[in-house]
Amino acid sequence: MRMLGGAALGALDLVVSKIMIFNFLFDKLIPSSIKGYIERYGQKIVNSLNPYIKISFDEFSGDRLRRNEAFSPIQHYLREKSSGSAKRLKAHVIKGWHSPIISMDYNEEVTDEFQGVKVWWTAVKHAPHQNTLLLSNSMEQRSYRLCFHKRCRELIIESYIKHVVEEGKAIAERNRKKRLYSNNPSEAGGRFSSNKWSNVAFEHPATFDTLAMEPEKKEKIKNELVKFRKGKEYYAKIGKAWKRGYLLYGPPGTGKSTMIAAMANLLDYDVYDLELTAVKDNTELKRLLIDTSNKSIMVIEDIDCSLDLTGQREKKKKLKKEEEEEDNENKEEGTNTVTEKAKEKKNKESKVTLSGLLNFIDGLWSACGEERIIVFTTNHINKLDPALIRRGRMDKHIEMSYCCFESFKVLAKNYLDIESHSLFGDISRLLEETNMTPADVAENLMPKLEKDDPDTCLKNLIEALSKEEAHLKAEKEKARLKAEKEEKEKEEALLKAQKEEKEKEEALLKAEKEEKEKEEALQKAKKEEQEKEGACQKVEKERKVKSNLLKRLLKKMNQQSKK
């Protein structure tokens, strides 16, 4: 036996050394052009003899770096398959999961069976293909390779792959954990970054039960959301995209963000927190949208602060004015750096426009994906352009208001675990008299010391509310006094104006009277003048008569003397 083993080893040695000599001669003696020819045809011969087909599912494909839609479902499918059969596994622990996620390690093979046909899967990592733009220089392409016998080609390509993708999607849905996505500033991931969104597990504990709000209003919102989630057929029937827009408005601390968290928890949807000021332009906005998934809530908080809602014309005017001011300063200083600064500032500013956002909602958002909710929040509803919030875009407007007694009862249950108390009556009255946000009420209800019991917390709240009431009363009194003073000043001004008016009228009458008197005097003088003229004419006439008489008398006397 030992001799036989020795002989076999000797033969093996001989074969190995012969192969090595052949390799050496092949490498050294055959010209490289002939070598390539031999290798190519050699591969063809091997392929034609190999009865197995391999299909690669790369994570990214094409030169536009599109994510392969089949990759993730295959990943989920194989995770379930591999945990039972593969020997080299990877374990990944995620916060909030009870057990680690087990998946097959790279280059490990997993066998699967479909309708009696055996297939083999391998996970591999490799350098990206030459025609694929690199995600980053160091990034490797992840792929799954499926191997099967060529006689089953049709079954595998037409049925098995579809089965794997569908099954994978169902597994993903079953294991799904909500995530909170935030958009990265455009520079962060590089131009070709595949991750426009970064994400973390969504673990906000708010629910509709813990949300402080009038019960009827809350119930209505909740029912509508549940109806929306089940509304696939209904939306298809009415020919409307399976989407819904919510506008949440109200003062800071009234629970707008809490409401969004409660919505996400009720519907089990992911949340995309879109920071508009970090979006470079309308094109990037579209790209971000394409990268979102169904069953999600897209949130744009403080929409009035994120976007210049006065429109582009106003914005341009403002920019021009700023540039002019800076130019003037520049001339005074005799430098030219300010224009550069202005340019830099302009480049950094988001160029997302109101019309871009409207197109985003009406166009792409309405047309792609389904089962999505979009939520805008604002502290100043009056600042919003009506076009942005009209029904159809923002289907439901929800006012988040100051804390009422019903809302307080929810907070008391959440924070102190009590449903009634002798101090509730005082609190109810004080809440009606004051404007305290649920955030402030909650803060006052929170036990500050270990020994703080519900009594102490409620008293703390009463103290805060009483202070608020006193403050409001003082403010009211101040406002009343101010109004009174203004009223008095107005009255005085009115009296003064009336007096001035009267004086003016009297002066006018006096002037009129004087005018009349002057006219009468003029008339009188005229009359006297006329009378004087008449008397003169009379005297003249008498003088003429007398002179004629005298002449005649003299003539007569002359005649008599001649006689």
Ligand SMILES: Nc1ncnc2c1ncn2[C@@H]1O[C@H](COP(=O)(O)OP(=O)(O)OP(=O)(O)O)[C@@H](O)[C@H]1O
């Ligand atoms: N209606 C509410 N129900 C339960 N808790 C609330 C409510 N409103 C506020 N709170 C509490 O106050 C905190 C702040 O509330 P939240 O951030 O939801 O207010 P907001 O209206 O979104 O404020 P902002 O406009 O400043 O973003 C929350 O973490 C929550 O604890």
